[in-house]
Amino acid sequence: MFGSRKKAAEFERRIEEYHQALLRVAQHVGVDIAGQASGERAAVVICDGIDRLVGKEPIDTKPGREERPISASVRKIRLSGAVNITVRQGPEPRMEVFASSVSDLSKVLTTVSGDCLTVDNEPMMIITSGRGVSQIITGNVGAISMSGSIINAGRNIFRQGASVEQRDEPPKLSVEVTLPCVSSLRISGAGNVLYQDMQLDDLLLDVTGAGNIEVSGKTTRLEAEVSGAGNIRGFDLVAKHSRLRVSGAGNIKATATESVIARVSGVGKIKIAGNPSERDTDVSGMGKIRFVDYLASVSAN
Structure with a gap:
């Protein structure tokens, strides 16, 4: 019992020391923390005071949005980093950047080189x-x-x-892009790309790392590859001819209505819908290739 009281007294003494230390720091900075309900709130007040002293702008916590220029000639999108991208097919090119706070907009890096848009953070x-x-x-x-x-x-x-x-949490960063014809999507990193309701002759999808691509629409020829732990979800993309490859622990779900060539090396999986008549498959390792029934939301005709 005596030992417990001694430990409690020591704990209270340490708490009081920390409290007095915070008060001294607050006094030095020139802020008052006497009325703060918690140590966390007191720390926030002190940090704000330090920011004012060094001339640093306070963080704007309002959601951020800005429009950036982009050309209709862009055909490829490359994502490197932890940003989510939504791509839509449309005649008027447009790019909007969103962040959980205005202060985080500058963390989204967008560059155009030739016909390729690169998005990073x-x-x-x-x-x-x-x-x-x-x-x-x-x-x-x-x-x-x-x-x-x-x-x-x-x-x-x-x-x-x-x-x-x-x-409270990492910044949430996203980009929305509208372009006439995006025929190539590549991810290296942990971001996500959603490409909706597109119609193309050819489409290339490539994921390196832990990213994800989800696509819907129609294409004549699809080439999709995952190396790493990423995923391509393409059951709602109706392709006549598909070439699919997984190396590592990734997954591809695709629809092919006429022909498919599928390769898996590692422990990854490929699921193929569309009941193609021409099938060329090969698995090396513990991976799997399966043909499944799936009613795509886009008509094959």
Whole structure:
């Protein structure tokens, strides 16, 4: 019993030391934290005070949206990073960028070179401990060394340049694109692409990493490849002729109405709908190729 009281007293003493330390930091910064309901709120007030002292703009938490220029000549889209893209087929080219806050819009990087649009985000590294604590480091980070304890109540830690920011969750970044003819989609990273209701002669889909592509519409010839742990969901894309390849642990779901060539190496899977009469399949490893019944939402005629 005496030992428990001693530990409780020591714990209370440590809490009071931390409280007094926060008060001293707040006084030095020039803010008042006496009325704050929690230590987290007090820390936010102190960080805001530091930002004002160094001339840093406060984070704008309102959802962000901006329109960026794009040419109708773009035929290919390449995604590198953790951004979600929605592609629509239409005569008027348009590109809109969305972020969970206005301050995060600049993190979405869009560049056009020739007929290719590349979408990326600022470099981001997510470190997760075994107890579920995430640290997300973005921007031009040289090196970080840590010793001792970091107490982080219910938030992620973002380090950007020479500053540290705390947020409830990683930024949500997305791009919506309307173009007359996008015939190539490539993903390297962990992003997602949704391509809806398109009609093309030829379509190339390529996923390297853990990204996902979902497509719907009609095409004469489909070429789809997954290397890594990504997925291509294309049952609602009606193709006459399909060439499909999976290497690694990825998956492809595709529809072919006349012919299909399918290859799997590794533990990946390919599922084929459309009941094609010409079938050329080969599996090396523990993977699988299956022909399935699926009624596509797009007519094959």
